[in-house]
Amino acid sequence: MCKIRQYFLNVTWAMGTWCxxxxxxxxxxxxxxxVAYRRLSTRRTAKRFLVGIFIFFALLFIEVTYCFEASVPNVPVACYGRNIPCRLFNDWAALSFDIVLPSIFLAIFGSLTIRNVRLRVVHPVVLIVLLLDLPxxxxxxxxxxxxxxxKSKYRVAVENLSYSLIVLLISVTHSTSFYLYTLTGSVYRVALKRIAFRFFNRIQPRS
Incomplete structure (x- = not known):
């Protein structure tokens, strides 16, 4: 269960960021x-992108089935890498593919989008990913x-608490981006109002 949980956790975290x-x-x-660029914005392109990143991360983190073990001592969580090479690979993979590279791509395409439509909501998303995921x-x-x-018991307790707070920050990353888009983008606000209007119309009792 340790390896299966960690494998799906690594893949889904990376998938969420790259989505x-x-x-x-x-x-x-x-x-x-x-027009040639706008024609690339299709459902088929989106599906190919999703399938591509899923296959990539599914293969990248397949080493979890070998590297991770339960009840590893002196680490913040019970399920962790069995040795230093495994731990360093997973740590640098997480740092590179969950934080650094996504932030670079967000900054690049965010700047290009700003140049196209003067939309000022992309750079805050980059900052959110960096600030919340970098720890x-x-x-x-x-x-x-x-x-x-x-390590003393006090140090272990402090490190475990720190790790729990850091994991909580990661969970906040994607929900924060949703609220940021909703509050600052008129298209998102209109879509949210439309969904809410349909929902309340459905739950209202019929006369």
């Missing part, structure tokens, strides 16, 4: 002045490199 990247790429394509990318290598050190 946000895909949404920004699609926004860039939709806002481009060239996780920093803490994981620290936990791996210090796992063989002798």
């Amino acid at each position: 946000l990247v895909g949404a920004n790429i699609d926004r860039f394509l939709c806002s481009h002045h060239s 996780f990318g920093i803490y994981r290598p620290y936990a791996s490199l210090t796992s063989d050190l002798s």
Whole structure:
């Protein structure tokens, strides 16, 4: 169960971040002045993107089935890498593919979208991903490199609490981007109002 849970956790975390990247790429394509670029913004393209990143991350994190074990001592969670090479690979993979690379792509396509339509909502999303996810990318290598050190109970408790708070920040990342889009983008607000209107119409008792 440890390996299965960690495998799906790694894949879904990465998928969630890169779906946000895909949404920004699609926004860039939709806002481009060239018809050829706008034609790329289709459901087929989105499906191919989703399938592609799913296959990539499913293969990238397949090593979890070998590297991770339950009840590993001196680490913040029970299910963790069995040795230093496994831990460093997972830590750098998480830092690269969950934080650094998505932030770079968000910044690039966000800037291009701003150039196209003057939309000022993309850069805050980049900052959110960096600020909320970067502590996780920093803490994981620290936990791996210090796992063989002798630690007091107080230090272990502080590190476990810190890790729990960092994981909570990761969970906030994607929900925060949704609220940011809803509050600052007129298209999102109109769509949300339309959905809410339909929902309340359905639950109202028929006379």
